[in-house]
Amino acid sequence: MTDELKVSIDRRGTEGAVLYTRGYINNVGGEEIATCAYKLMDDGVTRLLLNLRETKIVNSIGISILIEIIEKMIDKGGQLGFCNLTPVIEKTFQIMGLAQYAKIYVDEKVAIEQMPMP
Amino acid sequence: MTDELKVSIDRRGTEGAVLYTRGYINNVGGEEIATCAYKLMDDGVTRLLLNLRETKIVNSIGISILIEIIEKMIDKGGQLGFCNLTPVIEKTFQIMGLAQYAKIYVDEKVAIEQMPMP
Amino acid sequence: MRDTAEKELELTLPMVPDIEIAAARAAGNLARQYGMGAEKIDEMAHAIIEACINAREHAYCADKRIYLRFIAGISPDGRLRIDIWISDHGKGFDAEARKRPRSTGSPQRRGWGLQIIEAHMDEVDIASSGEGTIVHMVKFGD
Amino acid sequence: MRDTAEKELELTLPMVPDIEIAAARAAGNLARQYGMGAEKIDEMAHAIIEACINAREHAYCADKRIYLRFIAGISPDGRLRIDIWISDHGKGFDAEARKRPRSTGSPQRRGWGLQIIEAHMDEVDIASSGEGTIVHMVKFGD
Ligand SMILES: Nc1ncnc2c1ncn2[C@@H]1O[C@H](COP(=O)(O)OP(=O)(O)O)[C@@H](O)[C@H]1O
Ligand SMILES: Nc1ncnc2c1ncn2[C@@H]1O[C@H](COP(=O)(O)OP(=O)(O)O)[C@@H](O)[C@H]1O
Numbered sequence: 001m002t003d004e005l006k007v008s009i010d011r012r013g014t015e016g017a018v019l020y021t022r023g024y025i026n027n028v029g030g031e032e033i034a035t036c037a038y039k040l041m042d043d044g045v046t047r048l049l050l051n052l053r054e055t056k057i058v059n060s061i062g063i064s065i066l067i068e069i070i071e072k073m074i075d076k077g078g079q080l081g082f083c084n085l086t087p088v089i090e091k092t093f094q095i096m097g098l099a100q101y102a103k104i105y106v107d108e109k110v111a112i113e114q115m116p117m118p
Numbered sequence: 119m120t121d122e123l124k125v126s127i128d129r130r131g132t133e134g135a136v137l138y139t140r141g142y143i144n145n146v147g148g149e150e151i152a153t154c155a156y157k158l159m160d161d162g163v164t165r166l167l168l169n170l171r172e173t174k175i176v177n178s179i180g181i182s183i184l185i186e187i188i189e190k191m192i193d194k195g196g197q198l199g200f201c202n203l204t205p206v207i208e209k210t211f212q213i214m215g216l217a218q219y220a221k222i223y224v225d226e227k228v229a230i231e232q233m234p235m236p
Numbered sequence: 237m238r239d240t241a242e243k244e245l246e247l248t249l250p251m252v253p254d255i256e257i258a259a260a261r262a263a264g265n266l267a268r269q270y271g272m273g274a275e276k277i278d279e280m281a282h283a284i285i286e287a288c289i290n291a292r293e294h295a296y297c298a299d300k301r302i303y304l305r306f307i308a309g310i311s312p313d314g315r316l317r318i319d320i321w322i323s324d325h326g327k328g329f330d331a332e333a334r335k336r337p338r339s340t341g342s343p344q345r346r347g348w349g350l351q352i353i354e355a356h357m358d359e360v361d362i363a364s365s366g367e368g369t370i371v372h373m374v375k376f377g378d
Numbered sequence: 379m380r381d382t383a384e385k386e387l388e389l390t391l392p393m394v395p396d397i398e399i400a401a402a403r404a405a406g407n408l409a410r411q412y413g414m415g416a417e418k419i420d421e422m423a424h425a426i427i428e429a430c431i432n433a434r435e436h437a438y439c440a441d442k443r444i445y446l447r448f449i450a451g452i453s454p455d456g457r458l459r460i461d462i463w464i465s466d467h468g469k470g471f472d473a474e475a476r477k478r479p480r481s482t483g484s485p486q487r488r489g490w491g492l493q494i495i496e497a498h499m500d501e502v503d504i505a506s507s508g509e510g511t512i513v514h515m516v517k518f519g520d
Contacts (some may be wrong), residue, residue, distance in 0.1 A: 003257060004122035005142070023122070024257065056278070057257070059285050060352055064345040088356070095355050096348050109260045121399060142399065172484050174420070176400070177427050178494055182487040206420040206498070213497050241477070247443070248390045250404030258400060262392030300407070303391070 003057065005029030007036050016047040016117020018108065022054035035070045047117045051108055061067035063096050066068030070101045079103070083111045097115035121175065123147030125154050134165040136226065140172035148183030165235045166221035167205045169226055171202035176189020181214050188219045197221070201229045240285075247299060247304040250317040255302065256288035263306050270308045272377045279356035280318065280375045284351040287371045295326020295369060298358050316377030323370045331362035331369075391430075397444065398430035400450065405448050405462060412450045412458050414519045421455040421498035422517045428491040428511045429464040437468020437511065457518030465512040473504035473511075 223229035
């Protein structure tokens with residue numbers, strides 16, 4: 001049953017980063033993503049891409065934490081995007097309105113093209 | 119319920135390494151430790167310390183994989199030790215006979231003193 | 237369909253962290269046996285997860301258990317039909333009032349669980365009282 | 379002791395990966411409520427884990443479920459007593475033959491589960507037949 005979230009980070013340019021997730025985005029997983037994201041933002045990251053390619057399950061508490069991250073990033077004048085969502089996760093994001101605040105890209109290649117990382 | 123194993127590695131000297139575990143050592147966790155341990159052994163590590171300070175739960179399948187690692191290390195003429203076991207994990211190791219093949223130390227300080235890493 | 241032993245599945249789960257994953261996996265295994273497609277199984281899994289989390293987070297029940305029942309059957313039009321009941325013996329809530337649809341993407345952070353359940357399942361009805369809550373939901377195959 | 383609702387706990391768990399952790403947590407929560415010490419709870423958890431894994435790995439049962447029952451009570455000498463039954467409807471095995479004690483640390487890799495259960499619990503008895511297996515075990519508090 002274990003599917004604990006693991007996060008890895010890839011800095012791109014001076015203001016960009018891709019954050020890869022693996023596993024279940026529940027409250028604990030959401031908090032882990034938030035901790036990493038806020039650290040990156042403190043380090044000057046203004047373009048953050050969350051690549052969820054190895055995440056197959058989310059819950060609404062985890063997603064609510066992602067909304068907090070998006071809000072903080074917008075407050076700072078930055079941009080946050082998502083890519084490699086499963087169809088069900090993308091549907092969940094639509095329901096919860098994430099698509100209004102953050103861009104959703106098919107894959108990392110498209111994301112980097114549309115959200116250049118200086 | 120998620121308590122998936124996470125491993126981190128600290129190389130010490132030219133032939134030593136400490137492998138830290140966090141989470142449940144079941145079949146999957148045991149295999150993850152084995153993958154890391156065999157990689158280290160291929161890299162020339164002959165003194166390997168498994169520090170289980172953040173592992174509170176094990177099962178007999180996971181431990182049976184640790185026995186395989188110990189056997190491979192002995193075949194190579196190296197030494198494998200454990201430290202920071204909970205009382206119940208230490209008892210389980212005694213039952214399964216690991217204490218015959220591998221040394222069990224109270225903590226990392228004692229382990230490094232008694233199993234110097236060249 | 238297989239023999240009756242496989243058609244029905246009842247579980248009583250403890251309210252421990254991430255138990256919703258066990259519930260979703262068990263239902264997924266059942267649905268897969270009967271040939272439900274991966275994406276529908278995944279939608280069902282996400283609905284089950286939200287319902288179990290609601291029971292754990294909101295029910296405040298003394299017995300600290302979640303009761304699940306899954307039945308796989310064939311609907312009159314020949315499609316696979318999975319019925320799911322997720323129940324708790326908790327304090328209940330006003331399910332009718334909660335049902336008022338909210339506009340998608342209004343800025344609340346929490347409070348999306350029931351809408352996610354509705355969106356991922358084909359039928360949902362909730363019976364709730366001071367004795368507890370029963371969420372009954374249905375997912376059809378192709 | 380608390381009210382009866384808390385004294386007894388019955389669970390029916392699906393045979394999915396790591397479900398043994400849910401079983402151990404549920405028993406641990408019950409034992410903690412009644413004041414059992416952390417180390418005894420931990421021993422009990424490890425025994426429950428092995429018994430659940432045996433059911434999942436060896437039972438080959440059609441219903442793919444593990445049945446658990448925990449009862450917390452007070453023994454005649456005044457100590458807390460937790461009774462645990464872990465059952466499956468699988469193929470069973472010759473529990474008597476398996477009971478022959480093996481020397482600690484003989485070189486087999488697998489085959490330690492039952493000995494771990496015996497070592498961590500105060501009483502263990504196993505009833506097994508072609509209908510399934512019931513592992514009954516007892517842990518006493520101080
Ligand atoms: N099983 C339940 N028992 C008691 N109250 C519930 C239950 N399920 C839902 N509720 C109530 O309905 C509200 C809305 O639930 P939901 O849409 O899942 O959002 P959230 O869980 O984020 O609050 C909850 O806040 C709670 O008050
Ligand atoms: N619930 C069960 N159903 C069927 N067989 C079982 C069960 N529990 C144990 N056994 C049998 O007893 C043997 C010994 O079990 P155990 O000591 O736990 O070691 P292991 O699981 O590593 O083989 C198993 O290999 C299996 O043949």
